Amino acid sequence: MNSLWEKFLENGRVKECPVYDMHAHMGSFxxxxxxxxxxxxxxxxxxxxxxxxxxxxxxSHWTLFSPDIGNRANIEVVRQLPDKLRAYCGLNPNYPEIxxxxxxxxxxxxxxxxxxxxLSDYHQKPVSHENYSPAxxxxxxxxxxxxxHTWGGSQFDGPEQVRIVxxxxxxxxxxxxxxxxxxxxxxxxLMKDFPNVYAELCAVVDDRGxxxxxxxxxxxxxxxxxxxxxxxxxxxxxxxxIDSGISDxxxxxxxxxxxxxxxxxxx
Amino acid sequence: xxxIEFFDANVFIGRPxxxxxxxxxxxxxxxxxxxxxxxxxxxxxxxxxxxGSPVEGNRILAEEISKSDRFYGCWTILPPQxxxxxxxxxxKQMKENKIVCxxxxxxxxxxxxxxxTFGDFFQQISERNIPLFLTMGRSCISWDSLYRLMRxxxxxxxxxxxxxxxxxxxxxxxxxxxFENFYLESxxxxxxEGGVEATVKRFGSExxxxxTGFPVRYPKASIxxxxxxxxxxxxKINIASKNLERILKKEKL
Numbered sequence: 001m002n003s004l005w006e007k008f009l010e011n012g013r014v015k016e017c018p019v020y021d022m023h024a025h026m027g028s029f030x031x032x033x034x035x036x037x038x039x040x041x042x043x044x045x046x047x048x049x050x051x052x053x054x055x056x057x058x059x060s061h062w063t064l065f066s067p068d069i070g071n072r073a074n075i076e077v078v079r080q081l082p083d084k085l086r087a088y089c090g091l092n093p094n095y096p097e098i099x100x101x102x103x104x105x106x107x108x109x110x111x112x113x114x115x116x117x118x119l120s121d122y123h124q125k126p127v128s129h130e131n132y133s134p135a136x137x138x139x140x141x142x143x144x145x146x147x148x149h150t151w152g153g154s155q156f157d158g159p160e161q162v163r164i165v166x167x168x169x170x171x172x173x174x175x176x177x178x179x180x181x182x183x184x185x186x187x188x189x190l191m192k193d194f195p196n197v198y199a200e201l202c203a204v205v206d207d208r209g210x211x212x213x214x215x216x217x218x219x220x221x222x223x224x225x226x227x228x229x230x231x232x233x234x235x236x237x238x239x240x241x242i243d244s245g246i247s248d249x250x251x252x253x254x255x256x257x258x259x260x261x262x263x264x265x266x267x
Numbered sequence: 268x269x270x271i272e273f274f275d276a277n278v279f280i281g282r283p284x285x286x287x288x289x290x291x292x293x294x295x296x297x298x299x300x301x302x303x304x305x306x307x308x309x310x311x312x313x314x315x316x317x318x319g320s321p322v323e324g325n326r327i328l329a330e331e332i333s334k335s336d337r338f339y340g341c342w343t344i345l346p347p348q349x350x351x352x353x354x355x356x357x358x359k360q361m362k363e364n365k366i367v368c369x370x371x372x373x374x375x376x377x378x379x380x381x382x383x384t385f386g387d388f389f390q391q392i393s394e395r396n397i398p399l400f401l402t403m404g405r406s407c408i409s410w411d412s413l414y415r416l417m418r419x420x421x422x423x424x425x426x427x428x429x430x431x432x433x434x435x436x437x438x439x440x441x442x443x444x445x446f447e448n449f450y451l452e453s454x455x456x457x458x459x460e461g462g463v464e465a466t467v468k469r470f471g472s473e474x475x476x477x478x479t480g481f482p483v484r485y486p487k488a489s490i491x492x493x494x495x496x497x498x499x500x501x502x503k504i505n506i507a508s509k510n511l512e513r514i515l516k517k518e519k520l
Contacts, residue, residue, distance in 0.1 A: 005487065009490075009491060009494060012491075012494075012495040031433070032434040032436075032437070033434055033436045033437055034434065034460070034461075035436075035459075035460065035461030035464065035465040036460055047460075047461075050495060050497070051495070203432070205485065205488070206432055207288075207483055207484060208289050208482065208484065208485055209287070209289070212288065227460075229460055230461070231434070231460060232458055232459065232460055233457060233458060233459065233460045233492050234460075235488075235491040235495050236457050236489065236491065236492040238491060239485060239487035239489070239490060239492065240484075240485040240487065240488035242487055243485035243486060243487035243488065
């Protein structure tokens with residue numbers, strides 16, 4: 001039995017095991033009702049502290065779905081709760097001129113951004129598309145984190161696409177959001193082939209089996225915790241990760257140590 | 268403070284034909300898992316009821332749950348007209364075999380779940396307060412057909428399980444508002460950030476029934492969420508076991 005379980009069950013959070021949520025969002029959303037979708041610094045802080053979330057890295061829905069709003073939505077939110085929040089600079093490849101401008105301005109917002117977020121299945125252009133290249137080159141050079149939405153079988157962000165960018169940009173720290181969901185064998189191969197590629201657990205632990213398979217093959221050093229918050233509940237995912245049967249050391253790696261290494265020099 | 272006892276409303280035994288991580292093939296395996304998770308009782312069904320034969324699956328289930336007082340059963344029904352399952356002494360059979368609720372997989376088992384097929388029978392289970400468990404998780408019913416069912420049988424005790432990964436409050440809240448015997452099973456409501464809290468705030472804690480979704484999902488996920496939900500201790504106790512106990516006490520078999 002993982003000794004952290006009793007502590008999380010008792011207190012909801014564990015001081016010696018802070019949690020970094022590396023895949024989150026912010027803002028209300030068209031297709032579902034999100035009870036905590038609207039940002040309020042006090043409420044957000046309280047929700048994060050309930051589960052011992054030390055830091056949450058997000059990209060606003062509004063950034064991803066409105067080029068007119070863009071990254072302003074991220075900047076305004078982070079600056080209202082800087083001790084708990086950082087953001088990914090959201091990229092929409094259908095507006096390459098905005099990407100160029102955002103990369104140009106990136107240094108102005110180092111208090112806000114730790115890297116970039118790509119949502120290629122929704123924006124309908126592959127992660128290797130040339131319109132993203134200014135951001136990829138910049139992330140490669142600066143060692144930034146790039147969070148990709150990835151899904152097994154996708155022509156836009158499936159394993160084959162991840163392989164292309166992982167080979168081309170070894171300096172970028174690539175988080176496979178949802179771990180190429182369902183294509184676990186390919187996910188594992190990518191993790192083995194590229195030390196800069198990480199599995200991220202949002203949606204992976206909706207069902208049993210995926211995390212166990214990844215852990216068996218790769219161990220815990222290339223896995224980070226994420227929830228799509230405010231979509232999914234932190235305690236639910238923390239319970240799921242622990243219920244996969246991992247050791248205390250593996251839980252520490254997944255919940256905070258790997259994230260702390262990734263964020264070194266970025267926050 | 269009263270301790271939270273967990274009564275799991277959403278568990279199956281049996282190994283699916285295409286394989287599934289961690290599925291248990293008998294009641295002994297399930298008891299072991301329940302002990303590990305601190306779950307005291309469970310309503311159980313057998314995957315063969317869905318994947319193979321509802322008739323034989325129901326029989327296997329009855330045999331397995333007879334091995335422990337901690338289990339209650341959920342039988343799968345088919346249209347009464349074919350008399351494969353619903354026979355004259357059906358309710359007597361339910362009682363003799365510790366079957367406390369029913370489930371139904373209309374699209375997969377190829378029939379229409381409406382008043383034409385189940386009119387008299389659904390009237391009877393409504394009057395007897397026998398819960399009908401429905402799942403959104405196995406491509407068996409649509410939201411339209413669920414809405415139609417509740418319109419046709421507004422007194423039916425219905426527990427909606429496996430509600431979906433994406434939040435479905437826009438679908439379920441109108442049903443909770445209009446039909447007092449409509450309930451939500453919690454294994455995926457717990458997944459939604461604030462889903463349990465928002466539902467309790469709007470409709471009270473009496474409308475949510477605790478479930479883990481084992482072996483598909485991780486029991487510790489819904490347990491940890493409920494224990495630390497931003498609701499009262501009494502609300503947690505209601506969801507964890509009391510609501511299901513109350514529903515089953517009203518049942519007339």
